[in-house]
Amino acid sequence: xxxxxxxxxxxxGAQLCRCWANLASDRKLAxxxxxxxxxxxxxxxxxxxxxxxxNLVHKAAAQTALYMDSFVAPLVQELATRATLSAETQTEMxxxxxxASAGRPLIGFRVWVGESIVFSNDKSxxxxxxxNTPTSELAWAGHVSPEFNQIDEDDEQIFDVPxxxxxxxxxxxxRGTGRIIALIETYEAAGELEVRILxxxxxxxxxxxxxxxxxxxxxxxxxxxxxxxxxxxxxxxGELLRRKADVERAARGVNENNEQQLRRIGTELYAGPxxxxxxxxxxxxxxxALVQSQGQDVPAAHVEDIEIIRNALDRTxxxxxxxxxxxxxxxxxxxxxxxxxxxxxxxxxRKTGRPVRCEAACLATxxxxxxxxxxxxxxxxxxxxxxxxxxxxxxxGLRASHDAGAIGIEVIMGRPSHSGEQEAFLxxxxxxxxxxxxxxxxxxxxxxxxxxxxxxxxxxxAQLGAxxx
Numbered sequence: 001x002x003x004x005x006x007x008x009x010x011x012x013g014a015q016l017c018r019c020w021a022n023l024a025s026d027r028k029l030a031x032x033x034x035x036x037x038x039x040x041x042x043x044x045x046x047x048x049x050x051x052x053x054x055n056l057v058h059k060a061a062a063q064t065a066l067y068m069d070s071f072v073a074p075l076v077q078e079l080a081t082r083a084t085l086s087a088e089t090q091t092e093m094x095x096x097x098x099x100a101s102a103g104r105p106l107i108g109f110r111v112w113v114g115e116s117i118v119f120s121n122d123k124s125x126x127x128x129x130x131x132n133t134p135t136s137e138l139a140w141a142g143h144v145s146p147e148f149n150q151i152d153e154d155d156e157q158i159f160d161v162p163x164x165x166x167x168x169x170x171x172x173x174x175r176g177t178g179r180i181i182a183l184i185e186t187y188e189a190a191g192e193l194e195v196r197i198l199x200x201x202x203x204x205x206x207x208x209x210x211x212x213x214x215x216x217x218x219x220x221x222x223x224x225x226x227x228x229x230x231x232x233x234x235x236x237x238g239e240l241l242r243r244k245a246d247v248e249r250a251a252r253g254v255n256e257n258n259e260q261q262l263r264r265i266g267t268e269l270y271a272g273p274x275x276x277x278x279x280x281x282x283x284x285x286x287x288x289a290l291v292q293s294q295g296q297d298v299p300a301a302h303v304e305d306i307e308i309i310r311n312a313l314d315r316t317x318x319x320x321x322x323x324x325x326x327x328x329x330x331x332x333x334x335x336x337x338x339x340x341x342x343x344x345x346x347x348x349x350r351k352t353g354r355p356v357r358c359e360a361a362c363l364a365t366x367x368x369x370x371x372x373x374x375x376x377x378x379x380x381x382x383x384x385x386x387x388x389x390x391x392x393x394x395x396x397g398l399r400a401s402h403d404a405g406a407i408g409i410e411v412i413m414g415r416p417s418h419s420g421e422q423e424a425f426l427x428x429x430x431x432x433x434x435x436x437x438x439x440x441x442x443x444x445x446x447x448x449x450x451x452x453x454x455x456x457x458x459x460x461x462a463q464l465g466a467x468x469x
Contacts, residue, residue, distance in 0.1 A: 030223045034216055041212035048208060049201040053148070056197050057166065060190070061146035064104065065170040068184045071096050073172045076111060076119075080174045080181045085111070085119050093119060097186075105189035107161060111172075112136070112183040139169035139183050148190065148197075166190035251438035256371060277317045284310060322351070332377055333370060338363035338400070340373055341409065344380040345398050352388045357412075360400040366407055372459065375439050376409050379457050382432060383411030390425035391452070401458075408458040415452045422453045429455050 020028070075089050075096070085093070097109045111119040116129045133152055138145040147167040165187055172182040288306065332340040338360040345358040368376075380398055387396050390413065397412030413425050426445060432455065433443040441459040448454070 030220065033219055033223075037215050037219065038212060041208055041215070045205050045208040048204045052200045052204055053197050056193065056200060057146050057148045058144075060166055060188075060193050061144050061168045064166075064168045064186055064188065065144040067104070068170045068172075068186070072184055074175075076172050076182050076184075077175060079111075079113055079118070079172075080179070083113060083118070090119055094121065097121065105191075106186055107163075107165070107189055108187040110185040112185060113181070118182070135167075136169050136183060136185075139171050140180060142171055142180060144171070145169040148193070161187075161189075164190045164194040166193060248438070248440050252440065254438075274317060274320050277313055277320065281310065281313050281317065284313075332373055336364065337366045337368055337373055337376065337407075340377050341380055341398065341400055344377050344384070348381065348384040348388070348396070354388055355395045356384065356398055357395055358398045360398070362402040363400045363407070366402050368407070375441075375459075376407075376457070379432065379436065380409055380411060383409075383429070383455055386428045386432075387411060387413040387425060390421050390428060394452075397454070406458050406460045408456055410454050410456045412454040413452040422447065425453050432457075 023031070072093060075093055076085065078085065078089065093111075097106060099106050108121050110117050110121075110125065115132060117125050117127065120126055132140070135145045135147050135152075145168070149164050150167070151165070166189075168186050168188070170184045170186075171180045172184055173179060174181050284306070332343065335343065341360040341363065342358050345356040348354070349356050384396055384398065394414035396414050397410075399410040399412065401408040401410070413422065426447075429445070436443040436457045439459070441457050444456040444458070446454045446456065
């Protein structure tokens with residue numbers, strides 16, 4: 001049986017450890033808090049119970065000491081001048097300390113001088129010596145010192161008494177000087193005192209237990225309320241995340257639809273107005289050649305008007321082809337991401353005549369979907385356009401970044417000639433922020449007095465559904 005018990009304890013401990021490990025963090029906190037509260041209130045209950053017992057024992061001892069000081073102390077004054085009590089005094093003390101005379105359940109009594117017993121109801125104890133105990137030493141110091149149910153080596157006459165015992169040491173002082181000349185030790189049956197102690201301790205434990213139960217219930221209520229609130233917040237956060245995902249999905253759908261519409265407009269523009277203007281230029285060239293071949297004189301004003309019309313049509317054709325190509329973006333389909341970013345820089349240089357410092361070598365190993373490539377190209381293109389409109393001179397910058405988790409494009413405005421240019425640039429990129437965030441990316445604005453303001457768009461691969469090398 002002992003071996004089985006020894007084997008079951010480790011198994012029980014392991015099972016408790018597994019149960020504890022499987023608990024949620026809030027339940028662990030709840031049980032730990034309840035354990036701490038119960039332990040603390042348990043210690044408080046022990047302290048209160050000990051205090052109740054000590055208080056009742058000292059109260060009973062004070063009553064005994066008062067009787068001894070009033071009736072017995074005058075009889076032992078002769079011990080101030082001699083070492084023993086006279087026979088008459090012993091007879092009188094025997095009468096006073098009988099249970100009937102004292103009105104108390106006295107079982108035994110002794111009178112001590114130093115470490116010797118000079119009088120006792122047990123005649124065999126008279127003349128014996130015992131070393132002082134801490135309780136008797138406290139009485140020799142002038143204090144009434146009680147003991148409850150503590151049997152010492154010198155308590156031979158109560159060894160076999162099957163009752164709770166109250167032992168009291170009361171000092172006897174010499175009249176006039178206050179010098180302690182003896183100790184009176186009494187043994188008293190304390191059945192009623194024990195019942196009173198147990199009753200008071202039970203009431204104290206009831207109060208402590210009720211307080212503990214109230215605190216535990218309050219803590220459980222607070223924790224339950226906090227858990228319900230936490231679950232509600234988690235549900236709300238989940239709902240917000242779901243709505244955010246729906247909004248981002250819808251925004252991406254809108255962006256993809258817009259991109260398709262732009263491609264359609266670019267295709268129709270190239271197939272319609274561009275072709276018509278080209279045809280008009282060809283016909284105009286043919287008419288001018290026919291007029292010149294017939295040797296007809298054309299007024300100079302008409303020649304100048306024709307030249308203006310031709311130049312306007314040429315410029316319109318160039319602009320429309322540029323717009324059409326930027327809308328269709330068919331060129332970037334076969335380009336790498338790095339080359340498409342470089343193409344955005346080159347086109348901006350040709351369009352504005354402003355130099356663009358492009359750093360895109362880190363994108364050589366990046367592989368993204370065509371739609372993502374289009375997003376990054378348009379961000380670079382529109383960011384450079386806004387930088388050119390706001391900064392009157394200087395070099396722009398286009399810098400790409402690529403790491404294990406995300407890909408980014410930074411458009412650098414360049415050093416502004418005055419503070420108003422930088423502020424205008426930052427105001428003009430608000431729509432770009434909305435567009436980048438609708439694509440599922442993050443938008444950042446940086447300011448640097450040395451190189452001017454810059455905007456950064458970063459896209460996480462997890463959101464883009466892209467691979468990378």
